[in-house]
Amino acid sequence: MANFFSDNKDLQFHLQHPAMRKIVELKERGFAEKDRYDYAPQNFEDAMDSYRKVLDIAGEVCGEVIAPNAEGVDHEGPRVVNDHVEYASGTVRNLEAIVAAGLSGMTLPRKYDGLNFPLVCFVMANEMVARADAGFENIWGLQDCAETLNEFASEEIKAKYLPWVSAGATCAMDLTEPDAGSDLGAVMLKATWSEEKQTWLLNGVKRFITNGDGEVSLVLARTEEGTTDARGLSMLVYDKRDGGVKVRRIENKLGI
Ligand SMILES: Cc1cc2nc3c(=O)[nH]c(=O)nc-3n(C[C@H](O)[C@H](O)[C@H](O)COP(=O)(O)OP(=O)(O)OC[C@H]3O[C@@H](n4cnc5c(N)ncnc54)[C@H](O)[C@@H]3O)c2cc1C
Known part of the structure; x- marks a missing residue:
């Protein structure tokens, strides 16, 4: 079974960077949420373990779903129906698999149902998705528009849209x-x-x-x-x- 994470040592290498300790500390703000959410990491090792587990799942979705769908998506393409875009059927299956695997809202705070992962993990997942289907990466990767909302929007806007992105809403x-x-x-x-x-x-x-x-x-x-x-x-x-x-x-x- 192809796994775009475990099969690719060059990607895994990023997690061994000495800066990861600092990145985790900053992203987790001294592990302030460890008692509030049962899936929040308790310490550095715990955080790294959950990054590896989730990236391994992402690698599996890439190898088992997105890459095999890529050729069909290219042949079929999206179309306009009643002034709106309908994705190719393979794109719909990709999105369903990504949502089922919990890979939306990767970097968003837990408060908005996100995983609160550092950008480095999101970029690694993006790299895997792009290797599987560069076109689909453009759809899935746009979830980082939510980062802009998280940084600059009012609490009202964040509460309305960020959990939706974590649940799989696509962005532009x-x-x-x-x-x-x-x-x-x-x-x-x-x-x-x-x-x-x-x-x-x-x-x-x-x-x-x-x-x-x-x-x-x-x-x-x-x-x-x-x-x-x-x-x-x-x-x-x-x-x-x-x-x-x-x-x-x-x-x-x-x-x-
Ligand atoms: C694959 C793809 C995906 C895209 N996705 C998005 C998206 O998601 N959202 C979005 O908003 N946009 C998107 N765009 C649009 C993209 O941002 C624009 O194409 C880009 O900003 C250039 O604008 P333009 O096409 O009007 O070209 P122009 O601005 O008209 O430029 C034409 C040419 O003139 C040159 N030029 C322009 N100004 C100057 C200057 N002052 N001096 C010298 N040379 C100059 C440029 O280098 C270029 O060669 C996408 C484009 C592509 C190709």
């Missing part, structure tokens, strides 16, 4: 527009505050967005009317359950 980062690529300060998608709905309403076009029909999207939009540069922009959360996005077409991006 919507920056690029037809006239704003390298020059993101030129973004024109307009955000207007609605007193009536007590929310921001977004109006405009994005393009080239990887997994652009994902469940949780971070959208760069112009919130300050009359501005023309980056100072009038803000990042907003778009929730697919609220509707409003129409996918016109799927780009033929090589490998995605």
Whole structure:
């Protein structure tokens, strides 16, 4: 049985880095949660043991599910149905396997149902998923958009979205527009505050967005009317359950 973790010594090597002791200490904040969650590590050895176990599971999912599905996903591809993206059937099976294995929300705090793993473990898992199917890595890897929410969003937004990402919601980062690529300060998608709905309403076009029909999207939009540069922009959360996005077409991006 192929296992992309246990079969690859080059990946396992990262866990032997002397900096791991410091990384674990910082991520676990002196093991402050050891009595609050039964799956929180008690000490360094305990943390390393759980990283290895989870990465071994990730390696198995890569070897047994994602890699064998990759060719079929390339042949079938995603499609647009009723203005939304339907993944290839292999992509759906990949996502189900990833969620069943508990590999969503890897770096998020336990408070939001995450594993609270350091980025180094997430990057290792990403590497394995990419080796199995580089296109699928672009979907699964976008869970790190939740890191941005965890760092900068209000508690209300975090409580609403982070547990959903930990439960397998996919993410997207919507920056690029037809006239704003390298020059993101030129973004024109307009955000207007609605007193009536007590929310921001977004109006405009994005393009080239990887997994652009994902469940949780971070959208760069112009919130300050009359501005023309980056100072009038803000990042907003778009929730697919609220509707409003129409996918016109799927780009033929090589490998995605
Ligand atoms: C595979 C793929 C995945 C992507 N995924 C996402 C995503 O998930 N979310 C998202 O928001 N965007 C995504 N993008 C879009 C990507 O961020 C943009 O393509 C990128 O920012 C470049 O913008 P552009 O395509 O409009 O090109 P332009 O900005 O028009 O650039 C065209 C050319 O002009 C050059 N150029 C531009 N400005 C200057 C300058 N001032 N001086 C000299 N040369 C310059 C560039 O180097 C380039 O060669 C993706 C793109 C690709 C190809």
